[in-house]
Amino acid sequence: MRMSMTAETVTLSPYEKIGGADAVRRLAEAFYDVMDAPDFAALRAMHEPDLGPxxxxxxxxxxxxxxxxxxxxxxxxxxxxxxxxxxxxxxxxTRAQWMAAMRKALDQAGIAPQWADKMTQALEPISRGMLRRGPGALPA
Ligand code: HEM
Structure with a gap:
């Protein structure tokens, strides 16, 4: 049997498709740079002064x-x-601020629009699942 690897048999991960280590690093840096702007003050205030870690x-x-x-x-x-x-x-x-900061960061980091859209769609329900539960919380 002939073994071959064609474009059809190689499945790249989203990590590889968005541009690998460099792209993810640009995204994380852009995210916390964006968060440092006044529009995101409530979200920023939840974090430590040093965003390095x-x-x-x-x-x-x-x-x-x-x-x-x-x-x-x-x-x-x-x-x-x-x-x-x-x-x-x-x-x-603060959830809406996190999503807005991520959307901005995806754009600033130069992530291809189709991947930025997919990531935004996938992060949306995760962020909703993080909403405070109990008295005063929004209905699901
Ligand atoms: C829903 C809105 C969100 C808010 C308000 C929020 C807020 C925070 C805060 C305040 C911290 C730092 C906690 C500390 O200093 O001890 C943190 C850590 C972190 N967050 Fe979020 N976050 C949100 C959503 C997300 C989402 C959707 C992701 C990724 C899918 C994420 C990934 C992380 C990671 C990786 C850490 C570092 C955890 C660690 O080092 O232990 N966050 N977040």
Whole structure:
């Protein structure tokens, strides 16, 4: 039997399709640069003054989430994105700011529009799942 690898048999991960390590790094940097602008003050106030560690964490998480190397997750001894955000009291206001900052960052990082759209669509329900539960929370 002849073994061959054609374009049809190679499936690239989203990580590879958006541009790999360089693209993910640009995206994480752009995200926290955008968050530092006045429009995102409520979201910014939830974070530590030094966003350096967050830049590393977001790049590491997105790399794995997009199907790239899982080194960052391994270095954390595993990681659950939903548990990590559970106690933060995320409101619709700060959720909307996070999504708007991500959308802006995707554009600024030069992620191809079709991938920026797909990522926005995939992140939307994840961000909704992080909304504060209990009294005063929005109905699902
Ligand atoms: C829904 C709106 C969101 C808000 C308000 C929010 C807010 C935050 C805050 C305040 C932190 C830092 C916590 C700390 O300093 O201890 C954080 C960490 C983080 N967030 Fe979010 N986040 C949101 C959504 C998301 C989404 C959708 C993702 C990715 C899919 C994400 C990925 C991360 C990562 C990777 C970290 C670092 C975790 C760590 O190093 O332990 N966040 N987030």
């Amino acid at each position: 967050m830049r590393e964490a977001l790049a590491g998480f997105l790399t794995a989430w997009l199907g790239g190397p899982r080194d960052w997750i391994t270095s954390q001894g595993g990681f659950c994105i939903m548990s990590r955000h559970a106690g933060m009291g995320i409101t619709e206001g």
